[in-house]
Amino acid sequence: xxxxxxxxxxxxxxxxxxxxxxxxxxxxxxxxxxxxxxxxxxxxxxxxxxxxxxxxxxxxxxxxxxxxxxxxxxxxxxxxxxxxxxxxxxxxxxxxxxxxxxxxxxxxxxxxxxxxxxxxxxxxxxxxxxxxxxxxxxxxxxxxxxxxxxxxxxxxxxxxxxxxxxxxxxxxxxxxxxxxxxxxxxxxxxxxxxxxxxxxxxxxxxxxxxxxxxxxxxxxxxxxxxxxxxxxxxxxxxxxxxxxxxxxxxxxxxxxxxxxxxxxxxxxxxxxxxxxxxxxxxxxxxxxxxxxxxxxxxxxxxxxxxxxxxxxxxxxxxxxxxxxxxxxxxxxxxxxxxxxxxxxxxxxxxx
Amino acid sequence: xxxxxxxxxxxxxxxxxxxxxxxxxxxxxxxxxxxxxxxxxxxxxxxxxxxxxxxxxxxxxxxxxxxxxxxxxxxxxxxxxxxxxxxxxxxxxxxxxxxxxxxxxxxxxxxxxxxxxxxxxxxxxxxxxxxxxxxxxxxxxxxxxxxxxxxxxxxxxxxx
Numbered sequence: 300x301x302x303x304x305x306x307x308x309x310x311x312x313x314x315x316x317x318x319x320x321x322x323x324x325x326x327x328x329x330x331x332x333x334x335x336x337x338x339x340x341x342x343x344x345x346x347x348x349x350x351x352x353x354x355x356x357x358x359x360x361x362x363x364x365x366x367x368x369x370x371x372x373x374x375x376x377x378x379x380x381x382x383x384x385x386x387x388x389x390x391x392x393x394x395x396x397x398x399x400x401x402x403x404x405x406x407x408x409x410x411x412x413x414x415x416x417x418x419x420x421x422x423x424x425x426x427x428x429x430x431x432x433x434x435x436x437x438x439x440x441x442x443x444x445x446x447x448x449x450x451x452x453x454x455x456x457x458x459x460x461x462x463x464x465x466x467x468x469x470x471x472x473x474x475x476x477x478x479x480x481x482x483x484x485x486x487x488x489x490x491x492x493x494x495x496x497x498x499x500x501x502x503x504x505x506x507x508x509x510x511x512x513x514x515x516x517x518x519x520x521x522x523x524x525x526x527x528x529x530x531x532x533x534x535x536x537x538x539x540x541x542x543x544x545x546x547x548x549x550x551x552x553x554x555x556x557x558x559x560x561x562x563x564x565x566x567x568x569x570x571x572x573x574x575x576x577x578x579x580x581x582x583x584x585x586x587x588x589x590x591x592x593x594x595x596x597x598x599x600x601x602x603x604x605x606x607x608x609x610x611x612x613x614x615x616x617x618x619x620x621x622x623x624x625x626x627x628x629x630x631x632x633x634x635x636x637x638x639x640x641x642x643x644x645x646x647x648x649x650x
Numbered sequence: 651x652x653x654x655x656x657x658x659x660x661x662x663x664x665x666x667x668x669x670x671x672x673x674x675x676x677x678x679x680x681x682x683x684x685x686x687x688x689x690x691x692x693x694x695x696x697x698x699x700x701x702x703x704x705x706x707x708x709x710x711x712x713x714x715x716x717x718x719x720x721x722x723x724x725x726x727x728x729x730x731x732x733x734x735x736x737x738x739x740x741x742x743x744x745x746x747x748x749x750x751x752x753x754x755x756x757x758x759x760x761x762x763x764x765x766x767x768x769x770x771x772x773x774x775x776x777x778x779x780x781x782x783x784x785x786x787x788x789x790x791x792x793x794x795x796x797x798x799x800x801x802x803x804x805x806x807x808x809x810x
Contacts, residue, residue: 303800304769306746307754311770313743314736315676318684321668512707548707 394627396637398614401622401644408648412623415475415646418490421449421458422466427481428452431466447477451484472649475621512548518576525568525575527553533564534584540564542580542587542613556580556613580613582639590615590639594630614641621646670712671695673771677716677781680766681759683734694719713773713781753803757796760784764792765800 392399392408399408420431430446449471458467468490473482518524527546530553534541542556554576557564561577568575594617615634619626622644631637674694678687694715698705705711735755738746747753754762763782767773768789779786
C-alpha cells in the first residue's frame with residue numbers, strides 16, 4: 300500500500316496522460332489567438348475612456364450623436380502596423396449607456412447585423428463546416444467547435460485532418476443571424492496567421508506595459524506608499540467604495556481605484572503613517588459584482604452571452620459573437636447601470 | 651536591439667504558455683472536472699495573453715491565473731452534482747485506491763483544491779495560499795483535514 304499523497308499524484312499523472320490536450324495542439328488555438336489580441340487592443344481603447352483615463356487619456360475621443368437614445372461613436376486611431384482597410388477598423392460605440400467594441404466599417408451599429416465576418420477555425424462537424432467559436436470568444440450557439448454550420452463553404456485545400464477531425468483556419472463572410480443553426484456563405488478567404496507584433500499594435504503594448512509599470516501622475520510625490528496588499532485589504536473591507544487595486548511594477552507601490560471622497564480615505568491611511576495612491580474610478584467592486592451577477596443570470600437561458608468577467612478595467616467585460624444593438628439591448632436590460640458593461644464583439648460587422 | 655528584445659518577450663510568453671496551460675489544467679481537475687478544466691485553463695491563458703505586460707513581472711503567475719480562470723470560466727449551466735472525474739483504471743493504476751475519486755469529490759471544495767494542489771500538483775503552501783486567496787496556515791489546515799478525511803473514508807492507515 301502506498302501513501303495517499305502519492306496516490307493523488309499518480310492519479311493526476313494518469314489523468315494528464317490520458318485526457319490532457321496541450322494548448323498548442325488545439326485546433327482552435329491559433330485563430331483564437333488573433334481574436335484575443337484584437338480584444339486586447341479594444342480594451343485599451345475603452346480604458347482610455349473610462350477608469351484608466353489618467354494614464355491613457357488622449358488615446359481616443361467620444362463624439363455623441365443622438366439617435367433614438369443610441370450614442371455613437373469613437374474610432375481608434377489605427378496603428379501604422381495594423382492592417383489597413385475598413386475590415387480592421389476597431390471602433391468603440393456607446394449604445395444605451397454601454398461601451399461596445401467592434402471591428403466594423405459602419406458609422407453606426409445596426410439594429411441587427413445582417414452580414415458578419417469571422418476569422419476563425421472551421422471544423423467538419425459531420426453535418427457540414429462548423430464554426431469553432433472557442434471557449435473564450437463565443438456567442439449564439441454551441442461552444443467550442445460545432446458552432447453554427449456554414450452552408451456553401453468548401454473545406455478543400457485549406458484544412459488538415461488528424462484522426463476523425465478535419466479543420467482549418469478561414470475568414471468567412473456569412474449571413475446573420477443563424478437560422479436553425481445555419482448561416483449562408485457569402486465569401487471566404489485565406490486566414491493568414493500573423494506574427495505576434497502584427498496582432499497587437501506596438502503602441503498598445505507599450506501603453507499597457509507602461510500603465511502597470513508607471514506610478515500614476517497624481518501619486519508621483521508619494522515617498523512612503525501604502526502597499527498593494529494593504530490597499531487590497533481595505534478594498535475587501537469596503538467593497539462599496541473600492542474599485543481597481545493593483546501594484547506598480549510588481550510592487551510594493553499599490554494603487555487603488557475609489558469611488559466617492561478620496562481625501563477621506565487618504566486621511567485614514569495617513570493616520571497610520573502611509574500614503575495611499577488613490578485614483579478615481581467609476582464603479583466600486585459592489586457595483587461591478589452586482590452587474591456581473593445580473594448579466595450572469597442570462598447564462599442559464601438561451602442567451603447570446605457566454606462569457607462574463609469583471610476585469611481590471613473597472614467594467615464587467617462581456618464578449619459576444621456579434622455586438623449589434625439587438626444583442627446589446629439584451630445585456631443592458633438586465634443591469635442597473637449600463638455603464639458598467641464593456642461589450643466586445645467577436646465578429647466584424649459588415650452590414 | 652528593440653526587435654530582439656521584443657522577440658525575447660514573445661518567446662518568453664510562448665514558453666510560459668505551454669507549461670502554464672498544462673499546470674493549470676491539472677490544477678482545475680478536482681474543482682471543475684475534465685471538461686471544466688479545459689475551459690478554465692483556456693480562459694486563464696486567454697487572459698494571460700491579453701494582460702501579459704501585467705502578468706509577466708509576477709512571481710507566481712500560475713497561481714494568479716488559477717483565480718482568473720475560475721472567475722472567467724463561468725459555467726453556462728450549474729456543474730453537475732456530484733461532479734465526476736474518471737475512475738482510476740485498476741490495471742493501469744494498481745496502487746491507487748478504487749475509492750479515491752469519490753472520497754476526493756466528497757471533500758469540501760476548499761479542502762479538495764488545497765490537497766490536490768499540494769499533493770497532486772506539487773505546489774508549495776505559499777503558492778496554494780496565493781491561488782486560493784487564503785493564508786498559508788489555512789492551506790495547512792485544509793490539507794491536514796482533507797488527508798484525514800480521505801484516510802478515514804478509505805480506511806488507509808496513517809503514515810505516523
